[in-house]
Amino acid sequence: MMEPIVQYINVHKSFGDTHVLKGIDLDINPGEKIAIIGPSGSGKTTIIRLLMTLEEPTDGDIYVAGKNLWKIEKNGKKLPANEKHLASVRKDIGMVFQHFNLFPHKTILDNCAMPLIKVKKMKKNEARDMAKQMLDRVGLGDKYDAYPSNLSGGQKQRVAMARALVMRPKIMLFDEVTSALDPELVGEVLEVIRDLAENASMAMVLVTHEMDFALEIADRVLFLDEGVIAESGTADEVINKSDNPRLQNFLKRFRA
Numbered sequence: 001m002m003e004p005i006v007q008y009i010n011v012h013k014s015f016g017d018t019h020v021l022k023g024i025d026l027d028i029n030p031g032e033k034i035a036i037i038g039p040s041g042s043g044k045t046t047i048i049r050l051l052m053t054l055e056e057p058t059d060g061d062i063y064v065a066g067k068n069l070w071k072i073e074k075n076g077k078k079l080p081a082n083e084k085h086l087a088s089v090r091k092d093i094g095m096v097f098q099h100f101n102l103f104p105h106k107t108i109l110d111n112c113a114m115p116l117i118k119v120k121k122m123k124k125n126e127a128r129d130m131a132k133q134m135l136d137r138v139g140l141g142d143k144y145d146a147y148p149s150n151l152s153g154g155q156k157q158r159v160a161m162a163r164a165l166v167m168r169p170k171i172m173l174f175d176e177v178t179s180a181l182d183p184e185l186v187g188e189v190l191e192v193i194r195d196l197a198e199n200a201s202m203a204m205v206l207v208t209h210e211m212d213f214a215l216e217i218a219d220r221v222l223f224l225d226e227g228v229i230a231e232s233g234t235a236d237e238v239i240n241k242s243d244n245p246r247l248q249n250f251l252k253r254f255r256a
């Protein structure tokens with residue numbers, strides 16, 4: 001059996017009185033491509049924010065590459081994770097957000113080289129060489145010296161992807177990465193994700209309203225409903241073979 005790259009074990013998350021995630025159990029295998037679908041408010045974003053350590057679970061454990069994300073396990077005891085521990089686990093995780101979060105006063109190249117210099121302590125020239133390779137990969141080989149304000153939304157989102165990819169994450173998280181884009185720019189971003197899904201060895205988790213795209217590239221689809229994983233299987237199993245009425249209803253509304 002392959003060791004999962006990510007494991008959620010009975011994970012709960014509440015915000016005040018709102019119980020958003022209600023016992024998530026999920027193993028993600030190395031290289032696996034997962035799409036999370038479900039109604040608005042079902043907790044899709046929360047699942048991936050927990051993995052990115054942007055939120056802490058109210059209960060349960062999350063493991064990344066065998067390490068407990070939020071707890072330091074020592075001699076059978078569990079201690080709360082400190083910043084150093086979190087940083088060491090986070091190194092394996094890349095994330096792309098709906099909004100690009102680029103540094104406006106740095107060139108595209110420096111935006112992508114920065115995590116290598118800051119986190120991996122790489123020399124500037126080396127970091128820039130790696131950043132160039134990733135910018136080439138996302139089709140921005142002619143934009144090294146441009147600033148974010150000179151790029152379209154689709155180009156900015158491709159920079160954000162290159163910046164996550166330079167860290168060679170074992171898992172990449174995509175949270176609604178096309179939602180803020182003008183419709184004509186969505187395709188170029190999906191094209192990069194498709195290329196990664198087909199050719200890159202890392203695991204990927206995709207939360208998106210681009211349903212047909214998600215179903216096409218995912219090895220496994222999860223239907224999240226009111227904070228539980230209500231369905232899990234291949235796209236065909238989940239979309240065509242499930243008789244879950246809430247899923248049918250969601251798909252109908254979605255496709256309407």
Ligand SMILES: Nc1ncnc2c1ncn2[C@@H]1O[C@H](COP(=O)(O)OP(=O)(O)OP(=O)(O)O)[C@@H](O)[C@H]1O
Nearest residue numbers: 015016018020038039040041042043044045046047
């Ligand atoms: N920081 C927060 N504080 C309070 N409530 C929150 C917070 N983050 C999320 N929530 C609530 O948790 C619930 C789930 O939110 P989440 O963003 O995970 O859903 P989602 O499935 O991604 O929805 P959408 O498809 O609309 O993005 C929502 O009711 C939301 O209001």
